[in-house]
Amino acid sequence: MPPLALDDLYRLAVPGDPQLRPDGGAVAYTLTTADRDSDEPVTEIWLAAPGAEPRRLAKGIAPRWSPDGGTLAFLRPVDGAPQIHLLPMDGGEPVQLTQAKLGAGIPVWSPDGTRIAYGGPHGTVDPNAPVVVDTLEYKADGAGLLREITTHLFVVPVGGGETLQLTEGDFHAGQPTWSPDGRQLAFTASLDSDRDLVIGGEVYAVEATGSEPKRLTGPEVICIGAWWLGDRLVIAGLKGGPEGHTRLFTLEGDRLAELETGLDRNVMMGAPGYPGATPQLLGGDLVFAARDGGCSHLYRLPGVASGQAEKIVGGERVVAGASVAAGRIAYVAATPESAGEVYLDGLALTSYALPDVELFVPRRRTFTAPDGTQVEGFILRDENLTEPGPLLLDVHGGPHNAWAPVFDGVHLYHQVLAARGWTVLMINPRASDGYGEAFYTATKGAWGISDQDDFLAPLDRLVAEGIADPDRLAITGYSYGGYMTCWLTSHTGRFKAAIPGGIVSDLHSMVGTSDLGYFMKKHECAGDLQAQSPITFVDQVTTPTLILHGENDDRCPVGQAEQWFEALRERQVPVRLVRYPGGSHLFILNGRPSHRHHYNERILAWLEQWVSGSPS
Known part of the structure; x- marks a missing residue:
């Protein structure tokens, strides 16, 4: 077989963001390719299941299952701004749910499936207006000048109705997570006026019907992510300063307790160029990603309590997303032979490796x-x-x-x-x-x-x-x-x-x-x-x-x-x-x-x- 050529860039298909259906029977995921004609990367949503060929569902990103598995929410651009769409899995075309002026963020279903929360940009944009800044937090790579735009939380009824804005002010709210009873949403943010000079982050909670955010954590940990997993709020953060490893914590009363894992390794939540997966519950155990020897692997911590974490997906693999449901685990991982495949309980559901190219192995x-x-x-x-x-x-x-x-x-x-x-x-x-x-x-x-x-x-x-x-x-x-x-x-x-x-x-x-x-x-x-x-x-x-x-x-x-x-x-x-x-x-x-x-x-x-x- 011939070796790889640069033009094989246009034949590569890379999966990501796997989302396991609540019954554990199928995995929705994104598939990104490079389109030569439009000269743009193209991302679509696909579905894979054991014993079936993967099939394309829609053009878009961030697929998220409703709690009953009957609907898939995802993001698709409308007039240049991403909007949440709903795809009924028993047939039919996607229906646009949001009409956010500046676009919506990743959909997060409420536990009862009646509402979707998201974080999205808020403000007004005049590209010709002078840019007046008072802090160092005025631009970001990939977004450019932020102007008056901040990121806030919104809730939209799935059946239609008014979108409710939950947060406002001069700060950026992180990705929301629902409390088990659906009454609250937690998120990370820094509301300090000097946050551009002193790196920080706390966890806040806001009522799903609207209220002033309530701070749940103090300054001892720089909180960068929070997830309600069962009745526990699991938090990722940096302890003692912003230079070291990301660690896991739980909120016990009004204090953070570190979840000792027995690993001297960095927790990886997943970001462009930094593959990993958000913490999740598998049965009663915590599943999370950490980097070991260059690879991103998956670990299980019994009982969401301090102990010795067990590596459950290892070897020469780089995990780039994981999802758990019905006692099963789906994940995407790169291997020496492939830039990424979708797995369910260790079984590959896809085959995106180039079949006619001989690869050299590091x-x-x-x-x-x-x-x-x-x-x-x-x-x-x-x-x-x-x-x-x-x-x-x-x-x-x-x-x-x-x-x-x-x-x-x-x-x-x-x-x-x-x-x-x-x-x-x-x-x-x-x-x-x-x-x-x-x-x-x-x-x-x-x-x-x-x-x-x-x-x-x-x-x-x-x-x-x-x-x-x-x-x-x-x-x-x-x-x-x-x-x-x-x-x-x-x-x-x-x-x-x-x-x-x-x-x-x-x-x-x-x-x-x-x-x-x-x-x-x-x-x-x-x-x-x-x-x-x-x-x-x-x-x-x-x-x-x-x-x-x-x-x-x-x-x-x-x-x-x-x-x-x-x-x-x-x-x-x-x-x-x-x-x-x-x-x-x-x-x-x-x-x-x-x-x-x-x-x-x-x-x-x-x-x-x-x-x-x-x-x-």
């Missing part, structure tokens, strides 16, 4: 940094190779993300390079997720300083083993990976080509321009910003550099790329800047397919030009 390796720290990595290469060859070091983002040994439908150039005789090295350096909290927080205030040898030592090892040719080394990375690409090329001349994407080059200017800049200054990079900034050492760079950046990136603003480009050009280092119109920080995950294809294509061309010797 292999785990452990390396030792000079200070004795063990760092894990993954090597992708043709195992039939016997001579030293070119090697690409790829650095993940975060830095609190992690590479995993599964098929990567985003970084397609990995497979193409392996087919061309390259070795791709993916290291999980200190600060990566899945190796304990001390490892997770090890680079605080010391970006580049404490972690650079975690990359250089593995390179030395692979050169010594005869795997990598020391004269044909290259480096790339995105976000933090873009930062580290700039950092390493300003501290060593051993790389023949560099491709930083979504970069950070100057932490000083980053602080005042990024939507998370103040957080970076106070917490992640607390300390000497100049000493941690690649721009401080740019006069030492000689590596030919290709910079790839989204034009509308508010996380790592495009000015970071402009600064690096200008500095290298002034010093006459071979450099090229590619900007992607409309691209947010996550455009390489969910942006225009043509941009994602071009991103991969540019990397391959730059490596061919500067490492393999072919003209660009």
